[in-house]
Amino acid sequence: MDVLEKKVVEAVEAVFPDLVRISSAIYDRPELGYEEREAAALLTDFLQDRGFEVEPGVGRVSTAFRASRGSSPAPSVAFLAEYDALPNLGHACGHNLIAAAGIGAGVALASVLPECGGCVRVIGTPAEEMHGGKIRLIEEGCFKGIDAALMFHPSVRNTVVKRTLAMTELRFAFHGKSSHAAAAPELGVNALDAMVLAFSGMNALRQQIPGDGRIHGIITRGGDAPNVIPAFTEARVAVRALERPVMENLIERVKGCIEGAARATGCTFEIETVGPAYEGLMPNRILASIFERKVEALGIPIDDPDPLGYIGSSDIGNVSRVVPAIHPELAICGFESLPHTSGFAVAARSERAETVMKTAAKALALTGLAVLRDVAVRERMAREFQCCRQEGESS
Template identity: 40%
Template structure:
């Protein structure tokens, strides 16, 4: 009789055409955070046809869903992302994430009863902006889940991918209008406040700790050159190796924002634009099991030493891995040297290597979950951690 690992691999291969078609369909109609209505519907359609119980809009998020199959005590989540980027579409390859997650869930459903599994496919919107997984965590959507897996495309194969903690803010300055030529001395220039703040941030960079990053844009700098602007706004993203270090960077950046207000005479307000993202902390056993799967299918994951030195951007999956065992490996695609968030990567995300990543990624994730279910010590470990969370 075929083993559970071989059966999930066969299940993915049988559905190769459907999975690739799903990836291409999502890629062809990119949708932004919290507006992924077509992508959300496409992602859940295949599992709905195969007996998954669909819960729409968990946590009150219209473009989220939860699809359950089985009744086993080991509840494993598989995250699907499907939001795109403004202007450059699926340059982060979330179409690949969604299709591989569907393939993983469908394959695991075929062995759920014999392995004592409940398979949960989670449609998680707004990873690029908005923190969909954080909102779902806070709403209790993950409460009964013992471990969560997903993958992400990139230029390299990385089994134990790590990420940076992140927070994003809007900084608004309020001054006073005046005619820029007739009576500029009657104005309080909000755009000047932004200039001072950005100069302060630029000078701060020399003293930033390793791993600290700050990058921002001006979203409002005035409406006419001959009017002293009474309002100006900028958005800034701050990143650090972990949440504790991020708090230190936020404190120093807040002083730079204040400097702009003091120097210009403006009032100001700093507001968080979305939930903070924590650092990605992959579960060691799951990551090493996935690494072995990468090697088995002929991939060459980077070394553990390089992984530790290569944190990759930021993701709300980091928040999930702070709560439960989870992994977010990177599966490499050929983008001609381009990396994520570049137009060339968007084009590659519907190419032959992306299609291979969908299929191989689903196989590797499914086989990793099967290994977890069949290894008594690891199964007991994640179940015990979930029981502690629930108590």
């Protein structure tokens, strides 16, 4: 480690008690997406106290923020902080740790700004779990002028180049006609039959789709009473694939299942898209390899498991399509407690998690330092980004 790197690492150590305090406070008062007022206040107060210029409610999202420090606008590195929780499970995705690592990395990298130049930002990105908050921030231009967007996610494994799936959620409903289910069934039009047929169609469809495709959902309205032919049923399904064109093809085929079920039963139907579409993550390999070297030197070996194994979707995918980004995962527990379970929630407030969060903050800050002070890194990173984008467009 050279002098600047040592300074960055020591700066994380110096604020570590504050990071633990803030991570624990966010954990203890879980707030759902777009309601993270206390978390946003804790994070922005901390950054403001350390010389960051804070813009609360950036992108017209009241619980988002952008905090900046630097003498010149470019080059610019942004650390992303998530801080939303899950209904009933609290911080079972460990976003309290993401937030703490993000502000820790921001403050640490800012401590060497006089030597390396440029700009350090921390962007508070609400509502990752349910509403794709980062997508709104992208649309509002909050990621413009940023050379690299860096974050980590707590996990059950250590990996830096994993992918995520593009995802769209659909809500659909069938309208039929109610009737007495025993006395006059022939006068009814059964919206539940349409729903069952639609799910049967999707189940059959699953056998003929690419391996990375996912179609899954729930029936949210199935009728009101067993002795009444249901006149209205409703469901929500998510459709996913690694690449957006594949996902869009699957959406058309799902719509075919819904239309077919309506036609077979004599129902009418409606389909709408819920929220913005998530893009698949394209981790920037140049940034990923720097992060990997740094985190391994700090004592966390990267497992490099199958990048397509155990993957979900996240709005960081959309960020990775507009700016070079990484979203490495670091283990805070084993596979027996997967994210979005109560076991993972327990792990997210453990001593091990705090140590991992500290190491993540250091490795993120060191990766940011490489971007700010080395024009060759920025060029290689930008080339890789363009190359991936073209591949994505042509697939």
